[in-house]
Amino acid sequence: MADISGRKAEILAVIAEEASVDPAIVDADTSIADLGIGSLDLIELIFKIEERFGIEIPSQGPLESTDVKVFALLDAIEQMIDAANGKVASAQPAR
Amino acid sequence: MSRRVVITGLGAVSALGIGIPSHLAALREGQGGIGPLSLVPQDQVKTRVAGEVPGYAAEAHFAPKQISMLDRSAQFALIAAAEAMTAAGGATEGVAPEKAGVIFGAAVGCQTLEDGYVRILRDNARPMPFTVPRVMPSSAASQISMAHHIFGPSFSTASACSSASHAMGLAFHMIRGGLMDVAVTGGCEAPITLGMVKSWEALRVLASDTCRPFSKDRSGLVLGEGAAVLVLEERERALARGATILGEIIGFGMSADGADLTAPDAASAGRAIAAALADAGIDAGAVDYVNAHGTGTVLNDKTETAAMKRVLGDRLAQIPVSSTKSMTGHCLGASGGLGAVAALLAMQHGFLPPTLNFREADPECDVDCVPNAPRAGTPEVSLANAFAFGGLNAVLAFRAAG
16 A cells, blocks of 8 residues: 555545445555445545535546546545645634 | 236335334224324424334435435335335336336425535535435435336326325326336325424414324324335236236226315315226225225315215215224325225225224214224225325225235
């Protein structure tokens, strides 16, 4: 497994929980679809990530399809979290 | 010779329990299911009783992923459909994709809708992601079609408390007319939510103590929840595959009052009964049992009595007429289906289900309502009435299996 730590590990944990898999099985080639996450599961996953990290994931972007690689997704979501924290200092995570 | 339509599978969920065996036992023994209201916070409503499905836990029937897609109403529908399809045993095997369908009573996902508003207005959060598929009134029809790989005409019928009856009647006519060979039909409802109980209270039709159909001291209806599912098949096909025949649908009649929203109309309700008899090609003398709409409101029960008198005439005095809503509560869009189940079980097992909680005769409801205790009886032909708010009436005629 690659060096996934800190917030990326948190995000990965949410994804792994949704897929009911061990996060350790995810490598650079693993896509969301490979984890058995279908299009409906993806809607639920996006919702959970948004709620957990207080961000809004656009409809167009890395989570548009289940073909996206998990690692690419972690990068994209981490950027969204950073952007959200930077832009609105007082942003509260949604409940 | 026109095509005939038989019932080869039954499933039911209500205050009488989960499954046909518990319904049969309760109906035959006169054990009602109305009890203390527990699904809604007591301090926010005046209502104290309801027909809740006893001991229901969604987790015992569905995986968490399924539950996120299913309102309580659709959960009941799927449980009853699974029972009915298992009982029917291979009903859709070898049927052309376009010849099997799901015609099912519409039910709004009330709890899901209310949970969404709580999240929006109280918690400043968003509704859950699958709110739309859970609240759409066609949810149960869709879910049943997916669960049982049914590929033909499938949709929901909406007529409030007649929804299941319109669904069953339409499915019957579609099979009889050759449009389908097999149909899964019925209805479901889960209206025991804070918003719905308060809304029914606002309408001032809920019983002050319990549901007492045809009793002079009746004070209103009791809300119930549940689902009923019938598997219908073209008779020759069902016989050819060796299916167990549980009964036959022989007639279906409909009418609209075209007048008041909540006050029922005896002439119009009578027209629906007459239409069902005409559709079945029988006269009043053939009717042996009526599963009444019998909600327990002052107006319904006397209007229903008047409607039956108009059409059944002198014969009515010899016909047992019971309201099983006294046992299940009024399950709204599921009620026509549960009434059909009660009538079919009565014909199949030779008994007359009672009207519970009856205390005092009402001259305006002078029917033999099988008060308080079931009786032996061998009805050959039964009617099941459904007269909805908004004046949408649907009556089915059933014959016992030959």
